[in-house]
Amino acid sequence: MDEKRIIEIEDSYLARVYQKFPISIVRGNGALVYDAKGREYIDCMGGYGVSLVGHCHPRVVEAIKRQAQTLITCHGSFYNDKRAELLEKLIKIAPKGLERIFLCNSGAESVECALKAAIKYTGKRRIISAVRGFHGKTLGALSATWNPKYRNPFRAFISENFRFMPFGRIDEAERLIDENTAAVIVEPIQGEGGIHVAPPGYLKALREICNEHDAVLIFDEVQTGFGRTGRMWASQHWNVTPDVMCVAKALGGGVPIGATIGKAEIMDSLRVGEHSSTFGGNPLACAAASAVIDVIVEEDLPERARVLGEYFKGLLQKMVDEFRILREVRGLGLMLGLESRLFIRDVLMKALERGLILLYSGRNVIRFLPPLIISKHHLEKAYEILCGIFAEEERRLAEK
Ligand SMILES: Cc1ncc(COP(=O)(O)O)c(C=O)c1O
Numbered sequence: 001m002d003e004k005r006i007i008e009i010e011d012s013y014l015a016r017v018y019q020k021f022p023i024s025i026v027r028g029n030g031a032l033v034y035d036a037k038g039r040e041y042i043d044c045m046g047g048y049g050v051s052l053v054g055h056c057h058p059r060v061v062e063a064i065k066r067q068a069q070t071l072i073t074c075h076g077s078f079y080n081d082k083r084a085e086l087l088e089k090l091i092k093i094a095p096k097g098l099e100r101i102f103l104c105n106s107g108a109e110s111v112e113c114a115l116k117a118a119i120k121y122t123g124k125r126r127i128i129s130a131v132r133g134f135h136g137k138t139l140g141a142l143s144a145t146w147n148p149k150y151r152n153p154f155r156a157f158i159s160e161n162f163r164f165m166p167f168g169r170i171d172e173a174e175r176l177i178d179e180n181t182a183a184v185i186v187e188p189i190q191g192e193g194g195i196h197v198a199p200p201g202y203l204k205a206l207r208e209i210c211n212e213h214d215a216v217l218i219f220d221e222v223q224t225g226f227g228r229t230g231r232m233w234a235s236q237h238w239n240v241t242p243d244v245m246c247v248a249k250a251l252g253g254g255v256p257i258g259a260t261i262g263k264a265e266i267m268d269s270l271r272v273g274e275h276s277s278t279f280g281g282n283p284l285a286c287a288a289a290s291a292v293i294d295v296i297v298e299e300d301l302p303e304r305a306r307v308l309g310e311y312f313k314g315l316l317q318k319m320v321d322e323f324r325i326l327r328e329v330r331g332l333g334l335m336l337g338l339e340s341r342l343f344i345r346d347v348l349m350k351a352l353e354r355g356l357i358l359l360y361s362g363r364n365v366i367r368f369l370p371p372l373i374i375s376k377h378h379l380e381k382a383y384e385i386l387c388g389i390f391a392e393e394e395r396r397l398a399e400k
Pocket residue numbers: 048106107108109111134135136137187191192220221222223248249
């Protein structure tokens with residue numbers, strides 16, 4: 001199908017909830033994707049952080065192919081070999097003490113389960129999340145998501161039991177978290193909110209405050225998990241272990257899968273029938289996820305993210321030093337944000353025209369979530385493209 005037709009059909013029939021880029025991506029390989037006209041793009045968006053091991057990693061493709069010929073669906077009420085294999089692999093890499101897993105299909109679903117488990121376990125009702133935090137858009141997860149743009153149209157249906165604390169402020173956490181708090185949910189590095197890294201001591205303080213009030217500490221590692229930040233889990237940068245962890249995005253290599261991984265006593269408070277998912281833990285997704293974990297571990301992708309991330313952050317810092325319209329670079333590993341003093345929509349569009357796919361966080365932060373297998377060469381190319389665009393932007397502003 002040609003590109004014009006693809007765009008026409010999607011624009012006609014797809015629910016209008018996505019801000020669209022004007023290209024259709026039909027093929028991917030590693031850190032590169034191709035549109036219907038055959039044009040190549042460096043993918044620094046990585047499908048919003050999904051393609052951590054790269055597009056169509058041969059081991060993931062092989063695992064999917066093999067499983068598709070064997071068994072695609074198997075409800076959670078039956079046992080399954082591929083599910084068992086994945087559970088073992090997840091437990092092996094999960095922070096110590098987290099040993100019960102609910103398998104689902106997305107990040108928001110993994111958050112829903114974490115919230116329900118915390119509510120059930122503590123018997124309390126207050127949930128605290130962070131200003132600028134993002135946890136998904138289903139009604140439960142949306143209640144914990146801060147952005148008023150996402151919340152306001154549904155205000156009447158959003159739980160009143162949620163409160164927001166400023167991210168990074170220990171004093172505010174101490175003020176808000178009390179004996180009525182069932183759970184505190186935060187991202188160790190806020191992704192959607194603009195790549196804000198937890199300040200030193202913050203997560204440890206949250207851990208202590210939650211312990212003091214018997215509140216469940218939930219880390220949402222949907223975006224930060226599986227090595228992106230230079231450690232398997234972002235929480236490891238601060239040596240803090242949550243009670244429950246939410247993961248998704250990268251786990252399936254593109255096949256939808258999420259997981260809520262928690263302490264047994266918390267997860268076990270959800271009894272038979274109190275939570276479930278028809279597709280959760282299906283063998284196809286589990287086979288893909290097992291292959292993804294193998295690749296991450298065997299290729300030591302967290303270390304690769306650390307090394308390449310440091311290098312790329314250095315390049316971005318050079319840009320900040322050179323261009324006055326740039327304010328700051330933030331992030332860890334290959335989860336980086338470049339804050340501009342101006343709206344960055346035009347920059348994203350120009351980058352696209354030059355063969356580079358980028359992501360935004362809000363109006364003025366360019367977010368980089370490339371596959372961890374991306375080459376140094378492609379990161380350098382991305383840097384050159386961006387330098388060219390910012391030089392043009394500054395010239396344009398100077399002429400005004
Ligand atoms: C930290 C975090 N939590 C939850 C979600 C929701 O994930 P999903 O879109 O798979 O529901 C996202 C998605 O961007 C996320 O970044």
